[in-house]
Amino acid sequence: MWVRRHRWTVDLPLYGVFLFLAPHWNGAGPYPVRMLPMLFLLPLLLRRRYPRTVAVLIIAGAVAVYSDEVWAYDRGRTELALAVVLFTLVKLRYRWFAGLTVFATVVLDVQWSTLWGPHTENPTLTMVATFPLHIAAWALGEFFRKREELTTEEKRRDDAQTRAAVAEERTRIARELHDVLAHSMSVIVLNAEGAKLARHRDPGAVDRTLDTIAHTGRDALAELRRLLEVLHAGQAVRSPQPTLAELRELVDQSGRDVTLDVTGDPGTLPASAALQAYRIVQEALTNMIKHAPADATGRVGVAYEPPEVRIEVTNTGGHSPPAPALPSSGRGLAGMRQRVEMYHGELTTGPLPGGGYRVRASLVVGP
Incomplete structure (x- = not known):
């Protein structure tokens, strides 16, 4: 019951992943500067309460990361944050906003591949490699949403049976x-x-x-x-x-x-x-x-x-x-x-x- 009242505790392993994903060593700039993209992920703490606002802030942070050579290679952390946002939107039934997030993610991946893909061995593979992550995020969001709906329906049915028994x-x-x-x-x-x-x-x-x-x-x-x-x-x-x-x-x-x-x-x-x-x-x-x-x-x-x-x-x-x-x-x-x-x-x-x-x-x- 305590965990249900403090859902942020469920995200602690996720925040640990964000913390230990070290920035890529390519590019110039001191290490503290490379860690600045972590600040763009702070809105995730409020993703359940303000999912659409957090989605906009994470997308804006991704634009900043992918536009700067110092941060551009911190792509893994950014793509994971976008996937978490997508999962949250789908789970909370903001499907149309989730669709906009998918569109923005694809645009950002194309932007990254255009700007920084030539510096990789396979630009096309680099662009599409993150698609399975977002597909999985959408699928998981649908799964948990359906499970919650089923639980709610079962509770409603139990309540109706209780009222009938009374x-x-x-x-x-x-x-x-x-x-x-x-x-x-x-x-x-x-x-x-x-x-x-x-x-x-x-x-x-x-x-x-x-x-x-x-x-x-x-x-x-x-x-x-x-x-x-x-x-x-x-x-x-x-x-x-x-x-x-x-x-x-x-x-x-x-x-x-x-x-x-x-x-x-x-x-x-x-x-x-x-x-x-x-x-x-x-x-x-x-x-x-x-x-x-x-x-x-x-x-x-x-x-x-x-x-x-x-x-x-x-x-x-x-x-x-x-x-x-x-x-x-x-x-x-x-x-x-x-x-x-x-x-x-x-x-x-x-x-x-x-x-x-x-x-x-x-x-x-x-x-």
Whole structure:
């Protein structure tokens, strides 16, 4: 991370090459004068921040070097500086300016070959010998630019996947909140109304009903607390979640005459599938509490038959007048359908011929 914040450290080996490339001994002039072209390379220190300005300054320095006999043979250092500038421009997506730099480099090479080439053994070879260096600089610039674009695209894709996962998690939590609140509040309201009606006839029933209300309220608060912890802390606090082993408590909590029949071994179910099955039963019981008459009886059947879990919740029609309608979000059946679709199962709901209602669902949890 420190190197990423101080990119100039990556260039230290390059500056070492510039420093140890000694000037050519041809020509006149003292050694310190021959070292002056090093000053023309100082703008390279700012090549990442001001790439175009640095390119102009390096080209101007190359013109000065190639125009003076004392410095003209310091060509290796100058050509390397031009290649570094070209690489930087291409990498930073200044391709049109990089094209101008290539043109200026070719003009400078022709100028050098015209002025000083005759003093070499092969002027043409001397002029074109540096072309592979600049071609490689352009190619490397394109390579690193593409790699950065790929890295950016991968990060963007990861961010999109993260946002999708967050949205999916929020949808799951909203569904859990609906199931917890709908069931618990329905039990609390209907038991409170029953206690009010029974307070003169059976005081003991009132105490039992109040115990049910208190127990249901505590359980609802505990589940809501777990869900809120998930919102704040994520995956680590998802457990424990309700499982099929807690169905008996859920049925007893309903306050209705409901029988429970579980076959197979639900303990081998994946935790997520067990949670979905629990929530489907919870929602079906909530609908029974909301809409069935007070004397209606019910049955909950859960059968684990690999690779499926089959769930059936039914209730009779009853004979007493229906309870006052409770507010409904309209999301109950939709939530059950979403849970079933998660496991490629089926959901059928509807009234029974002799009165009452049935919810039948299946979850595919095996290959």
